[in-house]
Amino acid sequence: ATGHDRMIAPGPKHCRLAVLRDFLFIQNRLRHPGLSKQKDLDPQNVLFGTLEKNLRYDKKKKQLSFQYQIPKKTCSTMLGGKVPLSVFLSIFDDASTWNLVCEDRWRRPGVSTHLQAELGPAGLKGRGVNPGDLVDIRTSVVKLGKILGIAHAEAIDVNSGEVICIGRHTKYMPANFVQNALLGPLMPLTKWCTSLITKDDTKVEKELSLDELFQLQNISANSRYGRIKVVNGHNNPNETCHGGSQAIMMEMLGHKAAGADLIASGNPLLKSISVTYLSPGRGTLDIDVEDIVEDKNATCLCVKVQSEQGKLVSEGILTFKTNHN
Structure with a gap:
């Protein structure tokens, strides 16, 4: 058997990691990696x-927790060649979901309802956000109940020991009898069955930069509107637009809007982002930016992601530092 097909044997010393590996093994057999591939996650x-x-x-x-070396493909030339805060938020999304799976007896991955992230001292200084930088990603479960799962996350610059950013993830944890059985007591059987699936791994998709993958179309003259077609590289394992992808879209257009303001000076830096998820994102998405508050030091924007039919998919509040020289 190849490395793609070999089974992962549970280890008694790391039973929760064994559970996670089993969960990811099943996911790997059944789903397209989507945005996680862009992040090497x-x-x-x-x-x-x-x-x-x-x-x-x-x-x-x-x-x-795990140590993470920042890949160049997660950095944006448009944003100074660094990892955007929204990408860290998407990393927190994946890592905290793994954490919840480890702790939950039913291995429920849940559905994101809210994600937020804020820069810490290292992030504000531009440390731990460059290609090749080593970062410690840590997540911990705050609450895990029948309906909600909440996890805290942080990224630490290995070189300085300072916090790059912190985050919080809230997930709706629906009870699904069939899924709970397949990923709970029947997981060994589920894993064995999925190992029999023939998966074509010979097709190699072209690797895109972050700017290429999230290139917005039809951007208005005032940078308050843009459009993007959702592709596999934007998706989560459920084959809808990843919550992290929506956050990246928000930051990409929000950065342009903040930079277009006459009151802004210097290159805008996203200090905090808070995103509420309302419905699945598929097909072509429209992104709209509205000003909330702005002064000589900061611009606060509301960024909405909607379907072509006008249904609200997600809404974010983004605060940019516009004078940080």
């Missing part, structure tokens, strides 16, 4: 790649 890389022996779990703290 796809199941294939976690199971057989650079993260295979890099995951750590602290049962007492309910904390999942």
Whole structure:
């Protein structure tokens, strides 16, 4: 058997990581990696790649952590060649979901309802956000109940020990009898069945830069409107637009809007982002920007993602520092 097909044997010392590996093994057999591939956080890389022996779990703290080297493909030339805060938010999305799966007896991945992230001291200084930088990603479960799961996340610059950014993730954890059974007591059987699926791994998709993957179309003259067609690279495992992708779209257009303001000076820097998710995103999405508050030091924007039919998919509040020289 190839590395793509071999089964992961549970280890008694790391039972929660064994659960996570089983979950990701099933996901890898059934789903397209989507946005996770852009961040090198796809199941294939976690199971057989650079993260295979890099995951750590602290049962007492309910904390999942791993060391992450920032890939160039997660950085934006438009945003100064650094990792955008929205990309860290999308990393927190994936990592905290893994954390919740580890702790939940039914292995429920849940559905995101809210994500937020804010820059810390290192992020404000531009540390730990460049290609090749080493970052410690840490997530911990704050609450896990029948309806909601909440996790805290942080990214630490390994070189300085300072916080790059922190985040919070809230998920709706619906009860689905069939899914709960397949990922709960029947997980060994589910894993065995999915291992029999023939998956074509010979097709290699062209690797795109972050700016190429999130290139907005039909941008208005005042940078208050843009449009993008959702492709596989934007998706989550459920094949709808990843919550992290929507945040990146918001930051890309919001950065242009903040930079277009006459009151702004210097290159806008996203200091905080808070996104509420309302419905699945598919097909072509419209992004609209509205000003909330602005002064000589900061611009606060409301960015909405909507379907072509006008249905609200998500809404974000983004605060940009516009005078940070």
